[in-house]
Amino acid sequence: MRPELVQPVSLARAAASLPEGSPAITPAPGTAAGAWDVEVTGISINSAQVLPGDLYLALPGARHHGAGFAAGAEAAGAAAVLTDAAGLDQLPETALPVFLTADVRRLVGPLSAAVFNSQPQDGSAPLLFGVTGTNGKTTTTYFITSLLKALGRTTGLIGTIEILAGAEAIPSVLTTPESPQVHGLLALMRERALDAAAMEVSSHAISYRRVDGVVFDVAGFTNLTQDHLDLHGSMEEYFAAKAELFRADRSRRAVVTVDEEWGRRMAEAAGTRGVTLSTSGAASDADWQVRSVQREGLGHSFELHGPQGTPLRVRTGLPGTFNVSNAALALAMVLESGADPAAVQDALDRQDPFTVEVPGRMxxxxxxxxxxxxxxxxxxxxxxxxxxxxxxxxxxxxxxxxxxxxxxxxxxxxxxxxxxxxxxxxxxxxxxxxxxxxxxxxxxxxxxxxxxxxxxxxxxxxxxxxxxxxxxxxxxxxxxxxxxxxxxxxxxxxxxxxxxxxxxxxxxxxxxxxxxxxxxxxxxxxxxx
CATH class of the missing domain: 3.90.190.20 (Mur ligase, C-terminal domain)
Incomplete structure (x- = not known):
């Protein structure tokens, strides 16, 4: 989940790249000021996954503090350790430079972005789509990548079922991997010159800071229904977690499905960077609207009306009207990324990209x-x-x-x-x-x-x-x-x-x-x- 080549980054440079307001990083007692010049080539929060040259981030856990595993990280070739005050008390004797911060978790994403240079501003990073919501995330990301391939783009995917970096498939354990893996994957996709990537963004990923430091070119919202209340406690807290994706520092553009009240509230959270999508078929003032839905075999055909004027003719062979919603969201997100409507219609007609099989989804x-x-x-x-x-x-x-x-x-x-x-x-x-x-x-x-x-x-x-x-x-x-x-x-x-x-x-x-x-x-x- 990393690029083959990473340009070494000094700890001083990585710390200087952190967003304004980030917790400060200071050398621990006994660590010389010259340790700021130590160069790292990776980030890890798991001592068992440390590679030579990594900065090991020792976080507090539910049962144990990561500092207790620093010896294993050192043996694996870690270049330095960053932990908190509680971790310093549990840190075994080490020859590694040790740095301290008040909140290690808040720095995992930004430091990973700096070390892996996952989204540089030179235009070399893949166009990144992020999809959140209770239901439909997986299918929508598959639809996005299928449409992009039909347009001749090379794509990546990060999601529940699998992770794809071009043609290479990597088994997926979490809907969204931990932050070092996310940034490593984005850097790997950039190294392989992929054009675009789609990522499922769960509320867990947002709450546990797995997408910190990631900026999505287009974020999409499917729906919000009861789920994960064991984590969030209430629907209001669940909504608040999802809404984090639509902050200006996380997404440049947003497409929000507004078929129900939670969607309308999410559109408000996205503000002027967002456009709305109605898939119910009812009269609406949404920017994008699904109309003329017709049953076609197991699936449906429909029209997507939007700012481009001429409606797009669309079909999906997957059963369920909710897959009309998923297809419409994927289509609107690709169009909002700047795709040419005429080229998109040609791809829809020639390759039927929304009839792609999604494992375990209908x-x-x-x-x-x-x-x-x-x-x-x-x-x-x-x-x-x-x-x-x-x-x-x-x-x-x-x-x-x-x-x-x-x-x-x-x-x-x-x-x-x-x-x-x-x-x-x-x-x-x-x-x-x-x-x-x-x-x-x-x-x-x-x-x-x-x-x-x-x-x-x-x-x-x-x-x-x-x-x-x-x-x-x-x-x-x-x-x-x-x-x-x-x-x-x-x-x-x-x-x-x-x-x-x-x-x-x-x-x-x-x-x-x-x-x-x-x-x-x-x-x-x-x-x-």
Missing amino acids: QLVCEAPAAIVDFAHNPDALQRTLESVRRPEGRVIVVFGATGERDQTKRPLMGEIAARLADVVIVTDDDPHDEDEAAIRADVLRGARSAAGQDGHGPLVLEEAPRAAAIYRAVELAGPGDTILVAGRGHEVWQEVKGVNHALDDRVELRTALAKAGFTVPTYDGVES
Whole structure:
């Protein structure tokens, strides 16, 4: 996640580049003033990832202080250590220069930007798109990169499913990596002369300062619905975290979807640097507007009207009207970056870039029955997905659960939504982490059974675990004209139970179950294994 060549930067020069108001850096007692001349070629906040020449940033952690691991960083070749007063007290004896600051975390991003020279002002940095919101971030970033490729651009991607630096794929663990990795990746993309990159920007990434020091050329907002309240506490705090992306020092331009109140408030936060997008089809004074939405196979066609005058004709083969919103946002962001509308229309017509498959996002596994795997893991996403897969004929069978050690209030809400919109509800396990699986299922079942009622006219509600067994049960109940939706995990290939990762891919389990039941399953050589 780093460029091959990094120009060494002295600690004095790196410190001088920090934004005004940053915490001051001073040499620790015993560190000579000449240590400011020490040159570094990288940044690390993890002693196990230190490379020779790195500045090791020893941060306070939930259980341990990073200063306690400074010996490992020194052995790996670190050039210097930056920590706080508490870290200095725990620092083992070291020959490295040691520097102090009041808030190490605040300096991780800006120092990473300075050392890796990730976004120089000489025009060599890739055009950078950032997408935030509760749902749709992954698909929108895939749409952006697909459209840019159709325009002949070379692209990078940083997101939940994978990280791409041109043709090279790097497995992704976090929606947004830690700040040194982000800046290292941006510098790597610049070194490889990529034209543009798209990045998912989660509220965690903003709150934990993983995108500090990054400036987005165009930032986009999808929507805001209940999720991550275990971190943020309230929707107001959740909104405030997302709004940080639209500050003037973080994004030069913004496209904000204003289909609901949170979006309208986000547009206010973006101010004059932002333009608005309406995807509801209703009358609107938004700068960009989706109109003439028509069902076309599993997907939709539509028109995007905007300041360019002539509307653009667009289609996406991905199911769900929410993918119309995702496609419209991606398109508006690319146009706001300066792309020529005529060239964009030509690319839309010739290459159909919004029909790109997004792993685990409305991913079609089988057509009869229609079998779909999706990442829907919160109430709004589950509702939109269930509404989108309903067909005139046939039943909807949904398999889903809830994640352990996360917002518990959404569990019964998701159960209620499933019971209201599906014909068969199979409640199973998601990632329980260290929480009791049966207790999580009970929370979801409470909402489902409450909505199903006792009159016998509601959906069939079942509890089935483990998850693979629930998927097999859904296939057993399905006929060729039905729709099976396996929701919540999408592209994920591991299930965490009591600290142990178990191999589990919903797409693989669904394909296997369908084949064993005698259904015709298309061959696939995609990402899952």
